[in-house]
Amino acid sequence: MNRASLIFAALLLVAVPLSLLAGRVWIYTGMTPNALAILAELRLPRAVLAVVIGAGLGAAGAAMQGYLRNPLADPGLFGIAPGAALGAVIALYIGVASAILLPLFALIGAGGAMALLALIAGRTANPANGIALFTLAGMMIASLAGALTSLAISLAPNAFAMSSIVTWLMGALTDRSWADVMLAAPLTLAGLAALWLAGRDLDAMTLGEPAARSLGVSPGRLMALLVVGTGLTVGSGVAVAGIIGFVGLIVPHLVRPLTDKRPSSLIVPSALAGALLVLVADVVVRILPLVTELRLGIALSLIGAPFFLMLLLRMRRAA
């Protein structure tokens, strides 16, 4: 465990219990017995989900940036999150969006995007084209899924369906239950394992793809690990919480200066920092004194977009 992992693990250990106390109803010692119900059935699953989803997004972002050797890569670019969103939107559109069917449809959407990505980018005669193919295929899938999602919104049978689709797309952890945790946690853990396994190969990619292959990296295996890892972490996150952007982009950036900058050293602390960011952001939207709760996805984008601009400005100055 490196220094960055220790820092974020410690912060997370403090933040999780504190986050349970914060919300519309502040919980303190000597409260009525229903405090326990609020904790166990509302706040705890929500906190666990925030940790699970944030960890998946942070680790996927770190792995993607390592793979593309580009600090501006985001797992959302590669079509898996839009694919999952499309699946969920179809469930909402045809009106079968129960607590079980909606995430299931989203997972099918994520799986479809993964399969399409692997199908297009997986077999290439010239391995040197692999990364370009992967990126372009991902962006193509993302825009196709986005267009189909917009189509579903424009064809929504009634105002209620339209508003439920739009609201869901914005991403939130409001009123999530243990059932959502049961769905997302094992899938995210499996995805994190795949990303972690890719670490050494990602280190080799630091030297460029030809040198990485000369060091024994199999481009096919690496791509498979990343597609499965990103698909499971991001896909299960979207399935239970909708689209939550920017975490995968910001977190590896914030964490990288605290590490030795090898991609493999970045994956675990990015998972921990992603968990921390989503957890804290969710507490903030919960305690903001608004009539309706600010959607988590919107809040993170509100933080994320200016951050991205700042990065671009800094890059411009550096160059």
Next chain:
Amino acid sequence: MLETRNLSLADRLNIVTTALQPGAITAICGPNGAGKSTLLSALAGLLDADVGEVLLDGAPLSAMPLRGRAKAIGYLPQSGEVAWDVSVANLVALGRLPHGDAGKFAVASAMAATAMSDFAARPVSTLSGGEKARALLARVLAGEPRWILADEPLAALDLAHQLGLLKVLRAQAYGGVGVVLVVHDLALAMNHADRVLVLDEGRLKADSAPEEALSLETINDVWGVKARWLGEPGQRALVTES
């Protein structure tokens, strides 16, 4: 022994057959687009041939396990790309990936051989061009390969750094390692290689000792330049005639 048999690759290599010996420095020369880098990549097992094959000690390279191949053959691409600002020690340690160990001794001796020991903790971004080239070579040495294949490792370096790097490679060759370099500078190839391959439009035009391979007839034929060699063998300089 690292061999190619009838190696052909689209319109880049045309029936190249050669057998390279360990313990020697082989230079691959040729005009731009002659297929030098392609041949080097193929020798490293990074390209699949359309026809023919590459053999390492008699066994087809394409059938070797990836890690076994990576332990035997160290490949230094021309790009010199290092995507993240890692320390020199971590950069050099990447050479141990095929072995799956930290290889502390191999990493330390690779850095010592390239005079990079004092730079171990330095981020790569703070290195000069010559230091970075040495660090990247140390990365290859850390893997303790039996073959070192380097694509124009000398191109961007000043004279002193060129000679320093060649000294390191010569020491490796003395230790039994087969060194194969793509070289643009014909005088460097002439003076420092034990053997020279001349490629022209994907075909092997010469494959012998440097004095013979880089004869004035070959230079005129392949590069279309009239030139003559000055000096004694081992200290040659090339002058072109206009």
